[in-house]
Amino acid sequence: MQKDVNLIQELVDLDKKHFIHPTSPIKQQQEQGAALIFTEGKGVYLYDVNGDCFIDAMSSLWNVNVGHGRKELGKAAMDQMNKLAFNSCFSTFSNEPAIRLSAKLAQIAPPGLSATFFTSGGSESNDTAYKLVRHYWILKGKPSKKKIISRTKSYHGVAMGATSATGLKPFRDFTNSLAPDFYHVDNFSSQALRELIEAEGSHTIAAFVAEPVQGAGGVHIAPENYFKEVREICNEFEILFITDEVITGFGRTGKYFGIEHYGVTPDVMCFAKGVSSGYLPLGGIILSEKIHQDLIELSTGTLLHGYTYSGHATACAVGLKNIEIIENENLIENARVMGQEMLTGFQWLQNNLGIVGDVRGLGLMGAIEIVKDQVTQERFESPLSPLIVVEAAKRGVICRAIVFDNQDTLVFAPPLIIDKTEIEKMMSIL
Numbered sequence: 001m002q003k004d005v006n007l008i009q010e011l012v013d014l015d016k017k018h019f020i021h022p023t024s025p026i027k028q029q030q031e032q033g034a035a036l037i038f039t040e041g042k043g044v045y046l047y048d049v050n051g052d053c054f055i056d057a058m059s060s061l062w063n064v065n066v067g068h069g070r071k072e073l074g075k076a077a078m079d080q081m082n083k084l085a086f087n088s089c090f091s092t093f094s095n096e097p098a099i100r101l102s103a104k105l106a107q108i109a110p111p112g113l114s115a116t117f118f119t120s121g122g123s124e125s126n127d128t129a130y131k132l133v134r135h136y137w138i139l140k141g142k143p144s145k146k147k148i149i150s151r152t153k154s155y156h157g158v159a160m161g162a163t164s165a166t167g168l169k170p171f172r173d174f175t176n177s178l179a180p181d182f183y184h185v186d187n188f189s190s191q192a193l194r195e196l197i198e199a200e201g202s203h204t205i206a207a208f209v210a211e212p213v214q215g216a217g218g219v220h221i222a223p224e225n226y227f228k229e230v231r232e233i234c235n236e237f238e239i240l241f242i243t244d245e246v247i248t249g250f251g252r253t254g255k256y257f258g259i260e261h262y263g264v265t266p267d268v269m270c271f272a273k274g275v276s277s278g279y280l281p282l283g284g285i286i287l288s289e290k291i292h293q294d295l296i297e298l299s300t301g302t303l304l305h306g307y308t309y310s311g312h313a314t315a316c317a318v319g320l321k322n323i324e325i326i327e328n329e330n331l332i333e334n335a336r337v338m339g340q341e342m343l344t345g346f347q348w349l350q351n352n353l354g355i356v357g358d359v360r361g362l363g364l365m366g367a368i369e370i371v372k373d374q375v376t377q378e379r380f381e382s383p384l385s386p387l388i389v390v391e392a393a394k395r396g397v398i399c400r401a402i403v404f405d406n407q408d409t410l411v412f413a414p415p416l417i418i419d420k421t422e423i424e425k426m427m428s429i430l
């Protein structure tokens, strides 16, 4: 690609002056300008204004599951837009893509989950789940059941409810007043959950929410029996179990949904990201048939929760086509097999580089911990992973550093279409 120096400078200047980046080092952006301005994507690769090529080892934000540049998705969007881009789904209005996508989700979701409420992303999905479970308990005549419990290393998004549920403290400390009635328990201790429920009283608790594999918290995988115990505790105390599958859904972990690894079914499931592979903003929650039926039977008026874009026709058409690609190209199985390759690569790094501590992965979600001492797992005084991210990008791999909670961790989530050669290329650069 011909490099247009003037164009690049113009973009950098405009970016500094007018574009407030999400979750960004705002001062650094002003001082150094945008690090990478992307222009194109194809498969697992991203290209920038300089014509440089990068392996997108994060699927951008854990979401571009079918890879970049899929013309089928562009066509699905264009066809739907040319027919009916959008209509309101408030009240009793509907459209075919939203109907068909909700039916498809009922078919692929864990058994018993059957009815979808659409949103535009993961944060809205979490807020929707928290509001609807509370509304459910009001209808059931138990309005005191309103507390939401989540876990200490969790990330559930940035809407007010989603931030309040997020366990990672820096996100909650960013603002000075959050939603009330959110509680956090130790990350993988089902006993801690039981103790909190007993201390607060189950008559005050609406739901427990957890990511099947924690993503933004540093790719933490629950012990084998954890979710079984959680499910039993929720049943025992009449507390609804919500899984946040915003990252782990749509094949990312080598199964359709992350919770399937644990053999339990939630009452409510949040999803976003991989449902449309990021080609258009889309998310939602899927309710169990029982909760859905109870809402219908007990409701006395209007369900007063809805986004303008709930059931967006074009986003849903893209979601349907995206799921078709995931199924036709066997991408869930590819995520499982390539996930093993990625983990083997991490283990090779662990055996050959003196600074790799714990490595972990489930499907195409993985992490490498950086340590000063492999025996004691002692960390560097100042985390090394942010520097590695910069150096990896210079050499053509985009990954992410997690430094919350004194971690020094690199995380990876390449597109589910990745092949063995591309994994090897990624490892050799690392």
Ligand code: PLP
Pocket (backbone or CB within 6 Å): 120, 121, 122, 123, 124, 126, 155, 156, 157, 158, 211, 215, 216, 244, 245, 246, 247, 272, 273
């Ligand atoms: N829940 C989880 C588990 C996430 O990882 C994220 C985003 O990364 C969210 C919710 C928030 O989703 P969004 O950024 O689409 O609002």
